[in-house]
Amino acid sequence: xxxxxxxxxxxxxxxxxxxxxxxxxxxxxxxxxxxxxxxxxxxxxxxxxxxxxxxxxxxxxxxxxxxxxxxxxxxxxxxxxxxxxxxxxxxxxxxxxxxxxxxxxxxxxxxxxxxxxxxxxxxxxxxxxxxxxxxxxxxxxxxxxxxxxxxxxxxxxxxxxxxxxxxxxxxxxxxxxxxxxxxxxxxxx
Ligand SMILES: *[C@@H]1O[C@H](CO)[C@@H](O)[C@H](O)[C@H]1NC(C)=O
Ligand SMILES: *[C@@H]1O[C@H](CO)[C@@H](O)[C@H](O)[C@H]1NC(C)=O
Ligand SMILES: *[C@@H]1O[C@H](CO)[C@@H](O)[C@H](O)[C@H]1NC(C)=O
Numbered sequence: 001x002x003x004x005x006x007x008x009x010x011x012x013x014x015x016x017x018x019x020x021x022x023x024x025x026x027x028x029x030x031x032x033x034x035x036x037x038x039x040x041x042x043x044x045x046x047x048x049x050x051x052x053x054x055x056x057x058x059x060x061x062x063x064x065x066x067x068x069x070x071x072x073x074x075x076x077x078x079x080x081x082x083x084x085x086x087x088x089x090x091x092x093x094x095x096x097x098x099x100x101x102x103x104x105x106x107x108x109x110x111x112x113x114x115x116x117x118x119x120x121x122x123x124x125x126x127x128x129x130x131x132x133x134x135x136x137x138x139x140x141x142x143x144x145x146x147x148x149x150x151x152x153x154x155x156x157x158x159x160x161x162x163x164x165x166x167x168x169x170x171x172x173x174x175x176x177x178x179x180x181x182x183x184x185x186x187x188x189x
Contacts, residue, residue: 038159038189046184048087048098050166055175060085061105070107075114079107087121091169091179099123105139115139117148121184131155133186135164141178150186162186 033039053060060083067078087099103119121133132155137148146166153160162185170179 041187041189044186044188046182046186048089048182049091049095049169050101050180050182051086051088051093052083052176052178052180053085053093054081055172055177073107073110075109075112076107077110081105083119087123087182091181093179096125098125099128103135108138109140112140113142115141128156131157133157133160133184137164139166141168150184153186153188157186157188160186160188 051060054062061081062083064080064082066080070076070078082104083101085101086093086097087101088094089096089098100122101119102122103117105115105117105119108114108116115138117135117137117139119135121135123129123131123133131153133153134151135148136151137146139146139148144167148164148166150160150162150164164182164184167181167183168178169181172178
């Protein structure tokens with residue numbers, strides 16, 4: 001009968017060495033910015049108009065079933081709205097589309113109209129086609145200008161950080177439809 005020539009203790013020792021190596025190599029390593037193809041950090045300014053269409057036959061923002069208190073709350077507290085809103089070059093909805101704002105806004109303030117915004121700007125224009133910026137912020141929609149942090153991005157906007165200024169340029173108080181001008185400032189590579 002053939003007998004193993006390996007000492008069981010040394011086998012365990014080598015196995016644990018091997019596993020230790022694999023773990024430390026696959027979990028993390030130091031990398032230079034050049035190795036990842038990152039050159040100089042840039043600062044970009046993006047300007048576009050956001051159309052929140054809640055009325056009519058083809059809304060781009062729809063309310064998700066909400067809390068029992070939402071309709072009696074003066075600020076609509078608890079309302080959650082899912083949007084896929086067009087972003088255009090000019091204030092007119094029919095002007096050239098540069099992307100979509102996809103995400104959620106939710107009424108998160110009891111005493112004023114204040115939304116929690118969680119959304120991605122998904123761009124479709126020129127070199128930005130396919131790149132996204134992620135926004136996570138507070139939007140008191142009745143204030144003249146609101147500032148929301150840009151917390152990240154993808155594609156050309158990898159490692160993005162910055163902020164977005166939102167200014168309502170048109171609002172129909174009857175329907176709730178609105179056009180908002182956005183100025184976005186982001187650092188990225
Ligand atoms: C990575 O860089 C840090 C800081 O320079 C250093 O302390 C660490 O030993 C490096 N790790 C590896 C695996 O090279
Ligand atoms: C954006 O990219 C998509 C997918 O690659 C492509 O189908 C579309 O035509 C592009 N749009 C523009 C405006 O370049
Ligand atoms: C607001 O929407 C209502 C209903 O569609 C419409 O009758 C009204 O003219 C609109 N107001 C403005 C200022 O566009």
